[in-house]
Amino acid sequence: MMIAIDAIWCARNNRVHNNVIIHFPSILIQIQNSTQIHRKAWSDKDLLVSWVPPSLGILKVNFDVAVRSNFMVAAAVITDHDGCLLSAVARKIPLLDINAGEAKAALLAIETTADLYPLSKIILEGDSLVTIMALNNPDFCTDWSSRGIISDVLSSLSSFSSWSATKVSRSVNLRAHLVAKWAASHNCYGSIPTSLPFLSAVRIKSGHDPP
Numbered sequence: 001m002m003i004a005i006d007a008i009w010c011a012r013n014n015r016v017h018n019n020v021i022i023h024f025p026s027i028l029i030q031i032q033n034s035t036q037i038h039r040k041a042w043s044d045k046d047l048l049v050s051w052v053p054p055s056l057g058i059l060k061v062n063f064d065v066a067v068r069s070n071f072m073v074a075a076a077v078i079t080d081h082d083g084c085l086l087s088a089v090a091r092k093i094p095l096l097d098i099n100a101g102e103a104k105a106a107l108l109a110i111e112t113t114a115d116l117y118p119l120s121k122i123i124l125e126g127d128s129l130v131t132i133m134a135l136n137n138p139d140f141c142t143d144w145s146s147r148g149i150i151s152d153v154l155s156s157l158s159s160f161s162s163w164s165a166t167k168v169s170r171s172v173n174l175r176a177h178l179v180a181k182w183a184a185s186h187n188c189y190g191s192i193p194t195s196l197p198f199l200s201a202v203r204i205k206s207g208h209d210p211p
Contacts, residue, residue: 051172056081058121062173063109065093065101066180072101073189075180076109077199078116085175085199087116088192090183096145102128103149105180106135110156124157124165125173132167175199 054060059078066073071092078087089112093104106126113122126132134141134150135157141147157163170177178199179192 051083051174053079053081053083054123058123059086059113059117060123060125061109061113062125062168062176063102063105064126064173064176064180065098065105066177066184067095067098067101068184069095071095071184072104073180073184074101074105074108075176075183075192076105076112077175077179078109078113079175085194087112088175088179088194088196088199090179090189090192092183092189097143099128099130099143100145100149102126102131103134103146103153105176106131107149107153107156109176110153114156114159118159119161121162122160122164124163125168126165126176127168127170127173129167132165135165 059080061076061078063074063076066075072095073090074093075088075090077085077089079085089108091104091108093101096104106124106128109124113120124132124135130143131146131150134143134146135153138150138154141150182196182198183189183192
């Protein structure tokens with residue numbers, strides 16, 4: 001039910017704000033796709049490496065990018081020490097080299113967090129080894145397509161009281177990954193509802209299953 005309501009609300013917003021004609025067969029396809037994503041997330045949850053919450057007073061910021069035939073979607077999620085999803089955001093970007101796309105997602109993550117939680121302490125997580133290595137060792141950034149973007153990320157990181165960047169597996173980065181896929185399939189960008197059902201499919205170290 002929530003998936004259907006979400007799809008209808010998204011279509012309504014696209015109509016009101018972007019003047020997109022509502023096409024009901026497409027809405028049905030979106031509902032089916034979202035349902036499949038939700039079921040897949042739940043079926044995989046026992047295989048997931050547990051996502052570990054940060055310490056009290058620190059935010060974890062995860063980023064990822066979804067690649068489509070002629071565009072990409074950068075996504076980021078912000079989570080607190082209780083595992084509570086504070087914010088999710090997605091942005092449509094031009095089709096780029098995958099490393100540049102991941103760097104764009106990292107930039108979106110940092111800019112969003114800086115706007116919402118300035119001067120905070122953060123842990124940045126992503127499943128792109130190239131991006132994480134470039135952030136930790138900018139002098140060794142050999143990928144020309146993402147070098148300028150990495151420089152922008154590092155500049156934005158200076159606004160935080162402390163930060164670190166860590167490479168994690170795709171399963172640990174699941175929330176950011178699913179937000180990117182959902183936004184790409186629904187053509188919805190900007191702030192993403194944190195109440196989307198499939199976002200609760202991440203297992204947290206405490207062992208609690210999603211509600």
